[in-house]
Amino acid sequence: MPDAALGIDYGTSSTVAVLRHPGGRVRPLLFDSSPLLPSAVFRNDSGRLLVGRDAEHAARLDPARYEPHPKRRVDDLEVLLGDHALPVSELVAAALTRIREEALRTLGEPPATVTMTCPATWGSARRQVLLDAAAAAGLPVPALVAEPVAAATYFAAVLGHAVRPGQCVIVYDLGAGTFDVSVVQRTEDGFRDLACRGLDDVGGLDLDALVVAHARTLVEPKGDGTWQRLAAPQSAADLRHATMLWTDARHLREALSRESSASMFIPVADTEVLFTRQQFEAVAEPVLRRTVDLALATLKEARVRPESVAGWFLVGGGTRTPLIATMLHRATGVAPTVLEEPQLVVAEGALHLATTAAVPTEAPEPAAAPPVTATPFAQPFAIPPASATPPADATPPIVATPPAPVAKPAPVAKPVVAAKPIVAAKPIVAATPAPQPKPATAAGVGTSFGELFALVGAGFAAVLLLLPVLNGETVGWWWIGGGGLALGTAWRAWRLRRPGPRAVDWAAIVAAALGAVALVVFTILDMPGI
Incomplete structure (x- = not known):
């Protein structure tokens, strides 16, 4: 047990x-x-x-x-x-x-x-x-x-x-x-x-800020200073109201995951605000788009094929x-x-x-990876960082930062690394990239196709090259067409055993095909009565 x-x-x-x-x-x-x-x-x-x-x-x-x-x-x-x-x-x-x-x-x-x-x-x-x-x-x-x-x-x-x-x-x-x-x-x-x-x-708190921004667009135009008390609380009562505002914003966001609309009460302003899911998704989409784009970029960075997911x-x-x-x-x-x-x-x-597994509890600091550069997103509200202090004559920001008793420094950006997880009593080290496939030089256009092409082409070329000799003729275009076919066939035969670039593969196929076409055309033209 x-x-x-x-x-x-x-x-x-x-x-x-x-x-x-x-x-x-x-x-x-x-x-x-x-x-x-x-x-x-x-x-x-x-x-x-x-x-x-x-x-x-x-x-x-x-x-x-x-x-x-x-x-x-x-x-x-x-x-x-x-x-x-x-x-x-x-x-x-x-x-x-x-x-x-x-x-x-x-x-x-x-x-x-x-x-x-x-x-x-x-x-x-x-x-x-x-x-x-x-x-x-x-x-x-x-x-x-x-x-x-x-x-x-x-x-x-x-x-x-x-x-x-x-x-x-x-x-x-x-x-x-x-x-x-x-x-x-x-x-x-x-x-x-x-x-x-x-x-x-980007997190749940930043989505809550979108709800608060919506509330502000309805309260601020009254111009009675109500929102300023919530955005920059000075008294204990205003701090309590600001805390309630952000708590209720989170509850409204969570309710919109189940309902098509929800309401929240704005303290101090004595106002109820309605927010529909459609309105919320319209302002949240640019924020969430950044997460989806980063997820796709990370998958590409890991070089994982779709069938391996x-x-x-x-x-x-x-x-x-x-x-x-x-x-x-x-x-x-x-x-x-x-x-x-x-x-x-x-x-x-x-x-x-x-x-x-027994997992070790300490590990060396993982190696840092290049930082993530996020493209700023467009939205109808400006959300300032928590540490921003607007000038005295500036228009108050659209979204209030969460209330805090003292000024807090902005959180240090989390280093973006590819760290190896702690499993099976192994030391924690930076993740070793998975072995990646080499550039496509060892594989040709197709081995089975190459085998068939080489055998049929070689036999056809041999027959065509021998015909003029057996007839005692040395027609130049026979040698040109047959030579192109022979060279292309020889390269494909070589590729059955050795690596080579794809570009040469296709060039050989084209040369052989043109040579074959030339031989057929010249043969027809050389027939009596044509």
């Missing part, structure tokens, strides 16, 4: 934990009756860190002590909550502590093994944040698994899709903070990344937007696989990996 094991996917917006009981039963842990634990953290008056929905509710009392997305701050040394600066690992540890407590309550004992996921492009410094947080939370030393590898494992092991060695799964991961696409290849002992690229400025797999909460599957289907001709709860995929996939 296997020991209890725990798989954790620490996300930007939500964290998921899946538990395998000693009897083999696999179930997600529930937090307030939901498998999704918000990653948000709030520091209360006593210095205790609240996580999940407790943190979201407490944030309305004092937003300055609230951090909604600790994973986005992974490159910061400390995060200011109120008047206290805390290490990022401590914020992550708060969520992991809540998971450990729930696992202990469910099992009655600590899990024997823990597997955590991280982006494939994370290096050793970022991975160490997760390891430090797990140690602070009292968990066993976790095995770290690349997120796309865990997703591909779920695709094969849980959903039952046949993925033969050499075939690939394209993992399209749209989370709250970032977008990543990976080409994951099946090997004899697991999966590995062939190519992985991403966009740091076992499937497209959509993971991450943002992929519940129906437009994504529609755009991918149109671009590839393949219907992607998307689940009702795509947020649970990575954690359970990591749990399945933990049952088959």
Whole structure:
């Protein structure tokens, strides 16, 4: 009977934990009756860190002590909550502590093994944040698994899709903070990344910004300064209202994945805003087009043939937007696989990996690949970066950035690398490109065609060349036509055993064909009476 094991996917917006009981039963842990634990953290008056929905509710009392997305701050040394600066690992540890407590309550004992996921492009410094947080939370030393590898494992092991060695799964991961696409290849002992690229400025939060932009177009024209209070809150009350605005924008976006229209209430303005799915898709299409284009470019970069793709797999909460599957289907001709709860995929996939291999927990920093240069997209609203500060006399920006108690630096761009996932106790190194086919010099126009052409052509040429000699004639055009046919045939015969360029192949075929035609034409013209 296997020991209890725990798989954790620490996300930007939500964290998921899946538990395998000693009897083999696999179930997600529930937090307030939901498998999704918000990653948000709030520091209360006593210095205790609240996580999940407790943190979201407490944030309305004092937003300055609230951090909604600790994973986005992974490159910061400390995060200011109120008047206290805390290490990022401590914020992550708060969520992991809540998971450990729930696992202990469910099992009655600590899990024997823990597997955590991280982006494939994370290096050793970022991975160490997760390891430090797990140690602070009292968990066993976790095995770290690349997120796309865990997703591909779920695709094969849980959903039952046949993925033969050499075939690939394209993992399209749209989370709250970032977008990543990976080409994951099946090997004899697991999966590995062939190519992985991403966009740091596209995620569920950026889609929420489109909803907020729509709300602003209806509220701002009133010119009473209402929107300015939401865009640049100065008081605690305005901070609460801004937090409510962005929370309700996320709920509206999620509702549009199920309904044709939805409404949200705008605090301070005391206004209700209606947003249809058609309106949302019109403004979201340019943003999502960038993800589809990057996915196709990554597939091309990995040099994977269409017949080697076992499937497209959509993971991450943002992929519940129906437009994504529609755009991918149109671009590839393949219907992607998307689940009702795509947020649970990575954690359970990591749990399945933990049952088959011991994964090392540390690895050298992966080698950096050339950065992704994204083409700016056109849209009816201008969405400024979070760190932008408009001049005093400038028109207020169209979209408000998410509220924060202090100015936060823009997140450091995630390095775009092709990292080899951590599987089967192998060191983590940059992915070795799959062997590529050599230029087409060893293969001709076709071996079977070449054999037939060589045999028939050689016999025909021999007969035609012998006829004038046997008749005692030495007609020049016989030698010209026969020579062209013989040379072309000789080259094709040579190509049956040796490599050569395709251009010469076709030239030989043309020369032989012209020679044959010339012999036939001259023979007819030489007949008596013509």
